[in-house]
Amino acid sequence: MTENLLDVSARIFVGVDTHKDTHHVALIDHLGRDLDDREFASTAAGVTELIAWITAAGAVERVGVEGTGSYGSTLATALHNADVEVVDVDRPDRRSRRAQGKSDPVDARSAARAALTGKATTTPKAHDGNVEAIRFLHNARHSCVKSRAEAITQLKSMIVNAPDSIRTELRDLTDAVLLATCRGFAPATHRVLTLDEAVQNALRTIAIRIDSLTTEERDLAKHIEALVAEHAPQLLARFGIGVDTAAQLLITVGDNPDRITTEAAFAHLCGVAPIQASSGRTHRHRLNRGGDRQANRALYIIALVRLRSDERTKRYRDRRLAEGKTPREIMRCLKRAIAREVFGLLAHPQHG
Structure with a gap:
């Protein structure tokens, strides 16, 4: 009996408040009592020192980490x-911060208690495989697409307000x-420009930027397609699932899909599992507005494609309409x- 008590008393729970330059670590015992706290650098050497410190303090049962997707x-x-x-x-x-205040030690101890009580149960994504590579490329491509769209809008807006001679040439x-016409404008050869020269130079600069962003986006798209085809060919083999939607769903799950144990949990993660909204004699469910909205958008796009082109999905829609369901x-x-x-x-990957 004494040995079991000693084993229990040696268990510690760890909480980490992460930042760009430092990580603050707090230790508590199995009863939630504070043991110690310390700050470490967020460098590789600091992380090594952190792990050595907590493992030397006792048997680490669980570590609660804030910001596992960032710092x-x-x-x-x-x-x-x-x-x-x-x-x-x-x-x-x-509400908790108003009651407890805000400091790195307070946040670290709060993370440790969340790990102890079971309030925090989510296994973080792994960031060391093909999906992480896809995520970086996907984010870079998204930035290119957004910047290109903004540049095109800016170019056309400038033409609307350009001098009449330039506007007439470019309007239709x-x-x-x-x-091509804007790229062909002569580059500025002197510092002080006339109005027409300044407008042409601005349009030329933006047109060149649009071309550069287009090239970048296409290059990134090729790399994403190759990685998705290598990592999850079974997704691309299904009707309506393209490279973009497959990439987003992979990013949502991460490199360790086994962390999501049931399809209901995956549905909640994607925000497509209905939420109970019952009270008294009223029994109903409402729309889930939580979850990963980009994953929800990917599922929406797949559904749209199938509604337009997949006969089985069309028959399902018609049957449900006949039953009185709304399109939404x-x-x-x-x-x-x-x-x-x-x-x-995703639970049964088939790497290419």
Whole structure:
């Protein structure tokens, strides 16, 4: 009996408040009592020192880390490689911060208690595989697409307000011819420009930027397609799932899909599982507005493609319409069914 008590008393729970330059670590025992806290650099050497310190303090039961998708991603990976159980901890809400105050030690102890009580149970994403590579490329491509769209809008807006001679020349051109014409304007050769020269120089600069962003976006898209085809060919083999939607669903799940244990959990992650909203004699469910909205958008796009081109999906829509369902309700049902299908594919990967 004494040995069991000693074993229990030696268990410690760890909380980490992560930042760009430092990580603040707090230790508590199995009863939630504060043991110690300390700050470490967020460098590789600091992470190594952190892991050595907590493992020397006792038997580490669980580590709660804030920000495993940002400042704490490297630490979470290092802890996982050291065979330490890690859970993702949400940052304290405003009500808790008003009651407890805000400091790094307070946040670290709060993370440790979340790991102790089971309030934090989410296994963080791994950031060390093909999906992480896809995520970086995907984010870079998204930035290119957004910047290109803004540049095109800016170019056309400038033409509307340009001097009449320039506006007349460019107003009725197609997009491709417009860009080529603007690129063809002579570059500025002196510092002080006339109005027409300044407008032409501005249009030329933006047109060149649009071409550069287009080239970057296409290059990134090729790399994403190759990685998705290598990592998850089973997704691309399904009707309506393209490279973009497959990439987003992979990013949502991460490099360790086994962290999501049921298709219901995956549906909640994607925001397509209905939420109970019953009270008294009223029994109903409402739309889930949580979850990963980009994953929800990917499921929506898949459903749209299938509604337009897949006969089986069209028959399902017609049957549900005959039953009195609205198009919006049918879309929700389709997204839920697609989430179930995608989870089965991600749970049994078939790398190319």
